[in-house]
Amino acid sequence: ESQLNPNYNFDSFIEGDSNRLARSASMAVANKPGGTSFNPLLIYGGVGLGKTHLSHAIGVDIKDKYPEKTVLYISAEKFTQQYIDSVKGNTRNDFIHFYQMIDVLIVDDVQFLSGKSGTQDVFFHIFNHLHQNGKQVILTSDKAPVDMQDIEQRLLSRFKWGLSAELMAPDYETRILILQKKLFRDGVEMPDEIVEYIAKNIKSNVRELEGVLISMIAQASFNRKEFTLALTKQIVDKFVKNTKREVSIDYIQKVVSKYFEMDVTTLQSKTRKRHIVQARQLAMYFAKRMTKASLASIGSQIGSRDHATVLHACKTVDNLTETDKQFKKYVEDITKKLSF
Ligand code: ADP
Ligand code: MG
Known part of the structure; x- marks a missing residue:
């Protein structure tokens, strides 16, 4: 039983700028499972943006093109439960063996593995076995690998081996x-x-x-x-x-620039003037704190910076909040303006 939903296919997945890369990478993988450099293919993005749909679509298409291949879709949560049961029932080896026999393994919502070191360990071994044997692994997550927490480094580094493709909100x-x-x-x-x-x-x-x-x-x-x-x-x-409202990065930039009486383009500009740099860092800090966006996505939305810049901004704000009373007040004021 592959657990695939035939309605979640490529035809029913509408293409747009927000998903073009993820969709075409998925199709490439479906055409040549295990035979592209997209292994693993990691599809990440916020809730309801089509991660599950797209990961099924790959499986459905592979079953269609290569009926002899074994394809298995499983949520990371169910995988974890099966693993725990196998330990209890003394069938851990059977569990590992079962997964190592699969040609195309799709694991949905791998962020669920965070903090679960036993399951991460077993998944690491299964992953290595599949990868070494040219089998395809497809993963989905609500975060980019750089933003994942409590996932062992060796597993994270495997996640980054192939291609990570983001699903963004559709225009x-x-x-x-x-x-x-x-x-x-x-x-x-x-x-x-x-x-x-x-x-x-x-x-x-x-x-x-x-x-x-x-x-x-x-x-x-x-x-x-x-x-x-x-x-x-x-x-x-x-x-x-x-829906519990998540403020948008646009909105954060508007609120922060209004607070400092500048416009958004100034906040995003390349200038090194101290008060502008601080405003920009605050916008990044709030975007990290109040949205689910990845560091990379925050950086690209706030003046085309990279994820390291955003990380640095967050650390700077944390430090300044502790050492500088005026700065602390900025953070408190903006927090109030952003919470509604
Ligand atoms: P996620 O797993 O990212 O939370 P899902 O894959 O469950 O999101 O998608 C939520 C719903 O939206 C599903 O019914 C899916 O079919 C639909 N959906 C998402 N993206 C698209 C798209 N690009 N075209 C058509 N339907 C989509
Ligand atoms: Mg999902």
């Missing part, structure tokens, strides 16, 4: 396409202005985009009503409120 055009595709699949017609309203308001999670559609279709058919903008607003509002 507006892609959100429209995703909505249209789902509506088409379900045979539902919806006025453009309503589709546009949903795409404008639900920005950072494809699962929520789908959730809004499902609620709307259910309510409209239950009440035998047309889709109205009023109903749409009601449902979208409910979704936006229910």
Whole structure:
């Protein structure tokens, strides 16, 4: 049993700028499992951005092209549970042997392994065996390897051997396409202005985009009503409120630059003027603290810096907060402005 969901395939995965690299790397792996340098292929990104979908799509496509290959999809959580059971039942060797026989292993949400050293250890051995034998490993995670915590160094370094591809939040055009595709699949017609309203308001999670559609279709058919903008607003509002709001990096930059009375382009500029550097470092620090974005993604959004710069900024802010009263006040003021 491969545990694959046939509906999660490449055809149903809409392409956009936000996922182009991850999608094409996934297709390359599906064409030549174990035969590309993308081994492991690590797909990472925030919740509801398609990691599970894309990892299934690889498996589904491989099963189609290479029916003789054994493909297994498993969540890291289930893998951990199986491992614990095998230790209890004295079948640890069988467990390892089973996984070492697989041609294509897909492990979803590997961040779940953090802090679980026994499972990491066994996974390390399975990984090495598969890799040495030219078998394909596909991993997903909510973080980039550089941002993963409590994962053994030797395992992290394996994660970095192949390709890490980020899934980002889809842009507006892609959100429209995703909505249209789902509506088409379900045979539902919806006025453009309503589709546009949903795409404008639900920005950072494809699962929520789908959730809004499902609620709307259910309510409209239950009440035998047309889709109205009023109903749409009601449902979208409910979704936006229910999701614990994560502030965006854009918003953080706006708040920080307003606080220091400069504009965002100044904050992002290459200047070394001290107060501008500090504002930029604070924006990076808050982005790290208040969003799930990776260091690399924070850096690229705040003036095209690299992940090391962001890491340095976070350390600098931590140090200054302890040693400099004025600076500490900046951090407190901005924290208040950012929490709503
Ligand atoms: P994750 O594993 O990253 O949390 P999922 O793979 O579960 O996200 O995706 C959430 C939902 O959004 C799924 O139903 C998936 O089919 C859908 N989805 C995500 N990205 C896309 C896309 N690019 N095109 C079509 N559907 C998508
Ligand atoms: Mg998932």
